[in-house]
Amino acid sequence: MKKSGLTKKLIIFTFLVFNAKYMGGTNVTGIHILQKFGFYAKEEPASIYPFSPVYRVNDAIIKKTQHPMERARRLMTYTTFLKENSVLIVTPALATSNNPQTIGDDTYVVYPFIEGATYSGTETEIIAAGELLGKIHALSPTRNTFDLKEYDVFDFNKDEVTESVEKIAKNAASHHFEMDELQLKEKLLQIVSQQDELKSSGMTSVATPHDFKANNLIYTPEPYLIDPDNAAWVPRIFDLALALLLFHNELTTAPDVPFTPARWQLFIQGYTKSVTFTDVEYAYWQYAVEHVFLDEVMWLMADVEEDWENTSQRILFGGLLKILFDTSSYGLG
Numbered sequence: 001m002k003k004s005g006l007t008k009k010l011i012i013f014t015f016l017v018f019n020a021k022y023m024g025g026t027n028v029t030g031i032h033i034l035q036k037f038g039f040y041a042k043e044e045p046a047s048i049y050p051f052s053p054v055y056r057v058n059d060a061i062i063k064k065t066q067h068p069m070e071r072a073r074r075l076m077t078y079t080t081f082l083k084e085n086s087v088l089i090v091t092p093a094l095a096t097s098n099n100p101q102t103i104g105d106d107t108y109v110v111y112p113f114i115e116g117a118t119y120s121g122t123e124t125e126i127i128a129a130g131e132l133l134g135k136i137h138a139l140s141p142t143r144n145t146f147d148l149k150e151y152d153v154f155d156f157n158k159d160e161v162t163e164s165v166e167k168i169a170k171n172a173a174s175h176h177f178e179m180d181e182l183q184l185k186e187k188l189l190q191i192v193s194q195q196d197e198l199k200s201s202g203m204t205s206v207a208t209p210h211d212f213k214a215n216n217l218i219y220t221p222e223p224y225l226i227d228p229d230n231a232a233w234v235p236r237i238f239d240l241a242l243a244l245l246l247f248h249n250e251l252t253t254a255p256d257v258p259f260t261p262a263r264w265q266l267f268i269q270g271y272t273k274s275v276t277f278t279d280v281e282y283a284y285w286q287y288a289v290e291h292v293f294l295d296e297v298m299w300l301m302a303d304v305e306e307d308w309e310n311t312s313q314r315i316l317f318g319g320l321l322k323i324l325f326d327t328s329s330y331g332l333g
Contacts, residue, residue, distance in 0.1 A: 028104035030055060037062060037110050038097050056113060060093055065100055065109040065229045071149070072100045072107045078146040078207055079228050085139050088224040090114065114224050118253045119214035125223070126263055130270025132223045133212050133243060137236055138274035140206035144233040148207055151234040153295050154199040161188045167302035175308045179321070187324060188298065191290045198287050202280050203235040210234050212243045215251040237281045241292040243267065244330060245320060256312040257319040261329035268333040277332050286327045293324050
């Protein structure tokens with residue numbers, strides 16, 4: 001989400017206060033985390049990311065990864081596999097102590113800091129991003145041999161939708177954002193009713209970083225994936241739908257709107273250099289986009305109130321609602 005400077009400072013301050021408390025019998029401060037990896041810090045470091053502890057020290061990034069250690073090691077096996085197959089992706093950096101390692105109630109990893117430029121929405125950048133995601137998906141085994149966490153979020157219910165739509169309508173009204181509350185509720189309830197069919201559809205699943213957004217890419221000038229820590233075993237078109245809906249989220253240098261239909265086709269142009277869609281994926285693409293909206297966007301609009309204070313984020317929300325109600329211009333090519 002695009003945050004104002006004040007909001008970022010407040011969130012980082014809240015995080016630092018929380019992070020300084022005792023967890024699991026260990027005083028897990030930022031200083032302590034850095035020291036465990038052999039880095040010295042005289043003062044408490046500030047996170048460079050407002051929603052999770054992410055510290056930059058010289059040419060290294062220290063951040064949370066999957067937990068417990070068994071899952072972290074599976075993740076690192078997967079990302080190392082991708083790197084060995086010429087995917088530009090971060091893998092654990094050499095450190096003076098074990099990497100990754102569990103500290104307090106979480107597991108942390110040290111990655112190298114990647115120099116480069118952030119995404120700005122050019123056609124070349126979009127095609128290259130599509131190519132990278134396509135290559136990652138094409139490299140996936142046909143079975144979950146990396147034993148990554150499997151996507152299984154098919155349990156949304158009517159009460160959740162009703163509560164979320166009420167929150168969204170309240171947020172919208174507070175910021176003079178025009179929205180048809182009844183239309184949104186009816187649409188989301190329709191999506192809830194599609195879950196069982198979608199789950200049993202026989203969609204192809206892949207091993208994937210499952211957070212393929214512009215804020216997780218650094219252009220060197222080729223796109224380099226710098227945050228693979230959400231890796232999971234996910235229906236392939238769900239991962240693609242996530243890119244459609246939220247590729248421009250959380251990055252100030254990205255456009256304030258989702259992909260236009262023409263730019264989405266550029267992304268698909270790059271993606272399909274490595275991937276051929278199945279008949280099932282063509283048949284269920286619209287359902288997939290709608291389901292990912294339910295899973296990823298609904299809570300964003302309902303529960304992250306401070307986002308509504310940002311004009312650019314409200315513009316993005318408006319664009320996402322338009323896609324939700326009409327996906328016809330956002331096909332698979």
